[in-house]
Amino acid sequence: MSFVRVALDVPLRTLFDYRAADAVSDDVGRRALIPFGRKIVVGVIMELANTTDLPLTRIRSVLRIMRDVPPLPADVLSLLRFCSDYYHHPLGEVVMAALPTRLRRRHALKLPAVRRYRLTEHGLGIDPMALPGRATVQREILGRLRVSALGVDEQILRGLAPGIAPALKSMSAMGWIEAVVEAPDSSRAIPGLIPGPVLSAEQQQAVDSIRRESDRYLPWLLHGITGSGKTEIYLALIASLLARDRQILLLVPEINLTPQLEALLRARFPDTRLVALHSGLSERERLNNWLLAQNGTAGIVLGTRLAVFTPLPRLGMIIVDEEHDASFKQMEGLRYSARDIALVRAKTRKVPVILGSATPSLEIYHLAHGDRCRMATLTQRVNAVLPAIVCVATRGEKLIDGLSQTMLKALHENVGRKELSLVFINRRGYAPVLYCAACAWTASCQRCTAKLVLHLNDTRLRCHHCGFQEKIPAACPRCGNADLAPLGQGTQRVETALTRIFPDARILRIDRDSTRRKNAWNQMRDRIRDRDVDILVGTQMLSKGHDFPQLTLVGVINADSSLYSSDFRASERLFGGLTQVAGRAGRADLAGKVLIQTEFPAHPLYQSLCRHDYRGFAQTLLKEREQAALPPFAYLALLRAEAPKLETALAFLKRAADRGHSLAKHVTLYDPVPAIMPRLAGQERAQLMVQSRSRSALQVFLAAWLGILENHADRRVRWSLDVDPLDL
DNA sequence: AGCACGCCGACT
DNA sequence: GTCGGCGTGCTC
DSSP states (O other): OOOOEEEOOSSSOOOEEEEEOOGGGGGOOOOOEETTTTTEEEEEEEEEEEEEOOGGGOOOOOOOEEOOOOOOOOHHHHHHHHHHHHHHOOHHHHHHHSSOOOHHSOOOOOOOOOOEEEHHHHHTTGGGGOOTTTTTHHHHHHHHHOOTTTOHHHHHHHSSSTTHHHHHHHHHHSSSSSEEEEOOGGGGOOOOOOOOOOOHHHHHHHHHHHHHHHTOOOEEEEOOTTTSHOOOOOOOHHHHHHHTTOOOEEOSSSSGHHHHHHHHHHOTTTOOOOEEETTSSSSHHHHOOOOOOHOOOOSSEEOOOOGGOOOOOOOEEEEEETTTTTBBBOOSOOOOBHHHHHHHHHHTOOOEEEEEEOOOHHHHHHHEEEEEEEEEOOOTTTOOOOOOEEEEEEETTTBBBBBBBOOOOOOOOHHHOOOEEEEOOOOSSSSEEEEEETOOOBBBBBSSSSSSEEEETEEEOOOTOOOOOOOOOOOOOOOOOEEEEEOEEEEEEHHHHHHOOTTTSOOOSTTTTTTOSSTHHHHHHHHHHOOOOOOEEEEGGGGSSSOOOEEEEEEOSSSSTTTOOOOOTHHHHHHHHHEEEEEEEOOTTTOOEEEEEETTTTSSHHHHTTTTHHHHHHHHHHHHHHHHTTTTTEEEEEEEEESSSSHHHHHHHHHHHHHHHOOOSOOOEEOOOOEEEEETTTTEEEEEEEEEOOHHHHHHHHHHHHHHHHHHTTOOOEEEEESSOOOO
């Protein structure tokens, strides 16, 4: 009798046994259609078995093993198992979350025809420039096909512009181009390569040392200051791997960053099939790209954290760009760190993994000082020097909408020189607080422990945590005073102030609100590139990986707010964030200057920042972390609980702690406390921290502890475990 | 999670 | 007399 053990998308820590007479070992990793309760669902076969622990009467039969796409390979299955064990999350949910949504459903798949187009003899003789001016799409296609003698995948062409499909049809009809239909795996050929800039000695050295060790598992921290050309290193490494017929997995923090990098990769490697994998794709694109990665056709997979689970038969290297970025950690459900999982995956596949950053996480920086991780360092900017960073003391200063005289003067001069300036505030909206001067009332969210943020362009108060919004009251709801005042600065307020102070300057605000409209961000980037802007006002969005070549002045206001936060990672993040914004200044041939307004110019963080001294600052923080037994010198887990009443959540955690104490060996359980934001979207939240100097002791404890917690579930409380939490 | 079963309050 | 509230238990 043969059985299969199936992973299902249910929050249960078990696999489910089914009868499957026709199952063979090649079916492990395949999807199966099965009856579950009174529904029919899709699961993934994790194991074959000859026996089962259940009475045979309870075993049902698999309806169909779905052999339409190849099975998940062994290394992905073991990675998913690892994830489930390490993050203590039900295996079924982990496995199903790693599949593209289309594959989680039972409907038959329409599999994409892999078709590429190439120029015919006739087409080769057509001069794109000789086409009528309005034939932009045809010109684009011809231009693209001219670069690649091998032809270009239809999917890639379709991505070039809207209206590609009909153009392909008519161009085929005219005999300019022809379609080549081929079996999925036959498209490999020696990839063409457009040479990039000549590498600096330092860059070349980094590339050489990584290349020397590229046949085994080895993590590399690529620590390169902003503007030092880390991307060129990735490209050089990618080129050598493609030449050896290997696939590269390139992970980036956010979708925002992919279009630029994607364009660069496509330009440099015109014959290599590159696929993107992120949540911004349609289900269909996601499935197609995933399949191209899985069957080995895609040479480069560029994706966000979810791409770390993609099957890659010829994987040769994993690159994690902006390794320190918090977006690599998923904050709900399976709370995994794609950066950490990338390390595990590289290890099982015996390939190198490159972790790039100008401001590495202390975890990785510390790791790179041991013998299990190498470090390659870039200390010089390509064709530029680092900007001068200067603190502007604001204590006792009179500020105009948050801006000091020094800042305004610098902006004035920079605008006069026709150079680009950036004012950075990490807060969108007009003002973070609406305040009644008569009775000290402030507008706060009914559902969260948070103040409502004043948005003046649509005259509403908004909660940035739960999305609640309402009209701005005409008078104080508590005392009737009609004189309500906005307190503090947001991007809109600074934009308004600058417009007033510099009436002739072209000012552009960039934050989540101003870029919400589709394509808005692209248009804004074009405006900046075309030098149609004098002053940019923006949030974090601006600091992540964007190059603004003419930017020479960066002003930072309200940086102090996170200086004395209760989160032990706050200063690491502040230093990193400020280094990243500062790094936007002074590229190409123009010197840059950075002004940071602060009440505490003598603070060691700012002192290190002004000296561009990441190393010194990191060493100070590491010493503190070691003394306090915090990561990377200890390992943490957080049991989070939420309930309608805080007392319920706290009581649950208290009971959990009581049950845990007897199990705790080399593990410390702290007292349950309310979360940083005790109420969020109407739910009250608390958390319990578990700490250990030993990762394995922590793991052993968590496994035993969760077993107990599951048997004492309180249905009023929703709880979850966060291993290696980033936010406390 | 989802969905059944099951036992107590206000309605056609 | 029933419709439906959500407590409890189960899914191979």
